[in-house]
Amino acid sequence: DTAVSQTPKYLVTQMGNDKSIKCEQNLGHDTMYWYKQDSKKFLKIMFSYNNKELIINETVPNRFSPKSPDKAHLNLHINSLELGDSAVYFCASSPQGGGYNEQFFGPGTRLTVL
Amino acid sequence: TQLLEQSPQFLSIQEGENLTVYCNSSSVFSSLQWYRQEPGEGPVLLVTVVTGGEVKKLKRLTFQFGDARKDSSLHITAAQTGDTGLYLCAGGRSGSARQLTFGSGTQLTVLP
Numbered sequence: 001d002t003a004v005s006q007t008p009k010y011l012v013t014q015m016g017n018d019k020s021i022k023c024e025q026n027l028g029h030d031t032m033y034w035y036k037q038d039s040k041k042f043l044k045i046m047f048s049y050n051n052k053e054l055i056i057n058e059t060v061p062n063r064f065s066p067k068s069p070d071k072a073h074l075n076l077h078i079n080s081l082e083l084g085d086s087a088v089y090f091c092a093s094s095p096q097g098g099g100y101n102e103q104f105f106g107p108g109t110r111l112t113v114l
Numbered sequence: 115t116q117l118l119e120q121s122p123q124f125l126s127i128q129e130g131e132n133l134t135v136y137c138n139s140s141s142v143f144s145s146l147q148w149y150r151q152e153p154g155e156g157p158v159l160l161v162t163v164v165t166g167g168e169v170k171k172l173k174r175l176t177f178q179f180g181d182a183r184k185d186s187s188l189h190i191t192a193a194q195t196g197d198t199g200l201y202l203c204a205g206g207r208s209g210s211a212r213q214l215t216f217g218s219g220t221q222l223t224v225l226p
Contacts, residue, residue: 004156041200043157043216056213090156100145100164101206101214105156 003027006091006106013081014114020077021109023091030096031055032074033103034066037088049074050096078111086113117141118205118217126223130192135220137186137203143215144208146179146186151200193224 004025013019025032033056034046048056052068063079074091091106118139127133137146145164149157161170163179163186170177174197176189186203203217 041151041219041221043202043219045213048213092156100147100162102147102159102162103149103157103204103214105158107154108156 004091004093004104004106006089006109008109009107010110010112012112012114015081015083017081018077018079019081019111020075021089021091021111023074023076023106025072025091025093025104025106027093027095027104029093029104030071031094031101032068032071033092033094034074034076035090035092035105037090037108039087043090047074047076081111081113083113086111117215118203120201120203120217120220122220123218124221124223126225127193128225129195133190133193133222135188135190135201135222137188137217139184139205141205142183143205144183145206146183147204147206147214148177148186148188149202149204151202152198157200157202190222193222195224195226198222198224 007022031050033048035043036046037043045058046060047066049068051071065077068074088108088110090108092103094101094103121136147162148160150160151157161177166181166183168179174191178187201220204214206214
């Protein structure tokens, strides 16, 4: 199936731990994103990569570090997790050139920090 | 600061009723997209509108982009339980490093 996939779907961890979320898209898109959706369902962009190059880095604590080994993958590593990091994290991709930046989202990773 | 405000925030209606959801901004956008998100899933694109005054129909859903490209509406006719979900509008600007600004969302519940 062509899609954006994320692992894990659920992540429960203790404060202070380090964790990673993986994302892969097989749509052949050039641009990938990480979004955070809070408890009020507000979707806020965190990072954007185009062909493995960082192009958007919103005001996000430097405990969050994205890594793009190739244009089909964009992983998110979080150090020293805090209670406020609890949220649903979505990976998305969009094609480059033409179009209007339509986003294709993954199923989300629900992160709970205890 | 929320650049795109959606109203209402919550809407609960009976099956068969009509409804309209609004997406408003003081900023001009080059395009406006609508997404629907179901529980436990990511948002899915419904439509993109790009011209001021443009109207697009998707079965029972009608989308309109305001003449000044600052606002949009989504009208659902004869709502069905399958329409239940979180509706998100998202504005795009040309030359803005491919970034969308998402609205605050409208949670729609259609009761049988």
